Amino acid sequence: MTIAKAILGKKAGKRVEVNEIIEVEPDILMTHENTAAISKKFYSLGVKKVWDPEKIVIPIDHCVPAANEKYAANHKLIREFVKEQNIKYFYDIKEGICHQVLPEKGHVLPGYLILGSDSHTTTYGAFGAFSAGIGRSEAASIMATGKLWLKVPESMKITVNGKLRKGVYAKDIILHIIGDIKADGANYMSVEFYGDTIDNLSVAGRMVLSNMSAEMGAKAGIVQCDKKTEEWLRSRVSREIRPVKPLDDEYEITLEYSAEEITPKVACPHTVDNVKDVSDVDTEIDQALIGTCTNGRIEDLREAAKILKGKKVHKNVRLLILPASREVYAEALDQGIISELVRAGGIILNPNCGPCLGAHEGILAPGEVCISTANRNFKGRMGCKEAFVYLASPATVAASAITGKITDPREFL
Amino acid sequence: MIKGKAFKYGDNINTDVIYPGKYVYTIMDPEEMAKHALEDLDPDFVKNVEKGDIIVAGKNFGCGSSREQAVTSLKYAGVSAIIAKSFARIYYRNCINNGLIPVICKEASDYINSGDTVSIDVLKGKISVNNKEFSFVPFSSFIMEIIDSGGLLEYTKKVIKNV
Numbered sequence: 147m148t149i150a151k152a153i154l155g156k157k158a159g160k161r162v163e164v165n166e167i168i169e170v171e172p173d174i175l176m177t178h179e180n181t182a183a184i185s186k187k188f189y190s191l192g193v194k195k196v197w198d199p200e201k202i203v204i205p206i207d208h209c210v211p212a213a214n215e216k217y218a219a220n221h222k223l224i225r226e227f228v229k230e231q232n233i234k235y236f237y238d239i240k241e242g243i244c245h246q247v248l249p250e251k252g253h254v255l256p257g258y259l260i261l262g263s264d265s266h267t268t269t270y271g272a273f274g275a276f277s278a279g280i281g282r283s284e285a286a287s288i289m290a291t292g293k294l295w296l297k298v299p300e301s302m303k304i305t306v307n308g309k310l311r312k313g314v315y316a317k318d319i320i321l322h323i324i325g326d327i328k329a330d331g332a333n334y335m336s337v338e339f340y341g342d343t344i345d346n347l348s349v350a351g352r353m354v355l356s357n358m359s360a361e362m363g364a365k366a367g368i369v370q371c372d373k374k375t376e377e378w379l380r381s382r383v384s385r386e387i388r389p390v391k392p393l394d395d396e397y398e399i400t401l402e403y404s405a406e407e408i409t410p411k412v413a414c415p416h417t418v419d420n421v422k423d424v425s426d427v428d429t430e431i432d433q434a435l436i437g438t439c440t441n442g443r444i445e446d447l448r449e450a451a452k453i454l455k456g457k458k459v460h461k462n463v464r465l466l467i468l469p470a471s472r473e474v475y476a477e478a479l480d481q482g483i484i485s486e487l488v489r490a491g492g493i494i495l496n497p498n499c500g501p502c503l504g505a506h507e508g509i510l511a512p513g514e515v516c517i518s519t520a521n522r523n524f525k526g527r528m529g530c531k532e533a534f535v536y537l538a539s540p541a542t543v544a545a546s547a548i549t550g551k552i553t554d555p556r557e558f559l
Numbered sequence: 560m561i562k563g564k565a566f567k568y569g570d571n572i573n574t575d576v577i578y579p580g581k582y583v584y585t586i587m588d589p590e591e592m593a594k595h596a597l598e599d600l601d602p603d604f605v606k607n608v609e610k611g612d613i614i615v616a617g618k619n620f621g622c623g624s625s626r627e628q629a630v631t632s633l634k635y636a637g638v639s640a641i642i643a644k645s646f647a648r649i650y651y652r653n654c655i656n657n658g659l660i661p662v663i664c665k666e667a668s669d670y671i672n673s674g675d676t677v678s679i680d681v682l683k684g685k686i687s688v689n690n691k692e693f694s695f696v697p698f699s700s701f702i703m704e705i706i707d708s709g710g711l712l713e714y715t716k717k718v719i720k721n722v
Binding site for chain 1: 571573574575576579580581583584585587599600618619622623624625626627630645647648649652653656657699701710711712715716718719
């Protein structure tokens with residue numbers, strides 16, 4: 147039994163089979179800035195109270211502080227909803243991006259079923275949870291009934307073994323895999339990651355894999371909970387940590403990769419699976435971005451600072467840096483990382499999702515090029531359909547910010 | 560029975576080109592959403608689309624964000640069904656949950672051209688175009704119940720009433 151089937155079976159209260167449709171209650175429902183719209187849908191159902199105000203977690207993170215009156219009105223609506231419904235776990239605009247805030251605040255545990263009205267809800271799979279994105283109507287429906295239908299997915303086992311080469315990070319692993327199996331390579335499947343390379347990744351690195359599993363179409367991207375995960379979680383969660391193990395090898399697809407073969411990668415416009423070796427791309431850039439739910443963690447800022455320390459951002463480049471959360475931001479301040487980034491010419495923005503989806507700050511102009519640590523480079527993604535977005539690791543983005551063109555980070559390591 | 564003219568697009572049509580992120584948190588009225596449907600892919604689409612029309616695409620239609628407006632905007636623009644080789648997971652669910660019919664049929668996707676008049680018999684799983692017929696696997700009774708209810712919210716209302 148795969149981890150997906152083990153968790154979904156536990157929630158359904160029976161043994162489940164692939165393609166079976168089950169109705170389940172999630173352990174956590176996450177809704178973020180779209181809670182404003184979801185609350186309207188919720189009330190349209192004629193229900194007065196949510197099914198469980200302690201199981202709904204709401205961070206406001208997509209466009210904060212509000213960029214204009216419309217956003218401000220939405221934020222106000224969310225705060226009112228939180229009060230009316232006595233939502234216990236509400237994180238206002240100071241806390242950061244949902245996919246960083248939920249694990250930090252102890253809402254993610256291995257074996258949990260987490261549903262969220264955001265496609266990168268897959269991120270929590272890094273802690274051994276089954277975690278999937280859903281739509282707004284689905285979130286409203288769960289708020290009312292506590293239940294949602296799910297299809298038990300097929301599972302894909304991806305094993306990566308070996309030692310990563312210098313300048314190669316979790317982001318390069320996942321871009322390598324997506325470049326190989328393409329944007330629909332794991333459509334509707336639950337992906338599980340195994341192998342000693344994965345074991346050796348930090349929790350932050352594993353979160354990159356789970357986060358970007360969404361970009362190959364996966365319903366979930368799971369890394370088994372181990373001692374490292376437990377250690378990360380221990381000071382944050384109040385419940386007992388009970389890892390879920392796969393019971394056998396019932397995987398519909400099995401893939402194996404060797405870490406030694408993976409080089410620094412870049413996803414070129416306008417699809418995430420348009421992956422090339424960084425050394426084969428030398429496009430000039432106008433903007434560089436380090437942050438987002440994919441790569442805005444302390445480990446990411448530290449790697450960037452290692453490269454940028456004592457150097458200057460190229461005169462033609464705007465380097466935007468968004469720590470993923472207040473906790474990350476504070477830690478980066480304490481460790482002197484922020485001062486190194488600022489001295490190099492980086493612009494520190496408050497933790498939020500804004501630039502990644504073209505909602506807030508850092509919008510591109512026609513013809514401009516941005517290299518970003520985000521997870522999507524679709525046409526128009528950063529607010530302008532005539533701009534170009536490349537995706538890479540924090541190290542590659544930092545190196546490129548110095549030279550003014552897409553650059554192999556190994557030149558600086 | 561659904562009937563309309565086809566608008567044909569390629570593979571991996573993503574949610575950002577169907578409905579740009581800059582509108583996601585600022586537009587709440589579905590009629591207003593419809594004015595921006597497919598804006599970054601086919602700026603003429605909203606001018607030409609008529610009620611009942613059908614989108615035909617390649618694989619992985621609707622990949623990307625969970626934004627439901629990528630479905631709602633097409634629905635309110637008049638689109639009645641989407642025929643594709645495959646759909647991205649959340650998009651497929653959002654279609655069903657909003658009563659926009661997602662049809663998976665590789666052969667029809669290859670055959671149909673823009674401007675063709677296409678008929679879909681959802682219950683029988685048949686697509687008719689230019690005197691040719693294609694089959695697809697009909698929806699399960701559970702999914703049909705959601706579609707027939709007019710989407711998940713209407714279905715949930717019924718469930719709540721029956722409790």
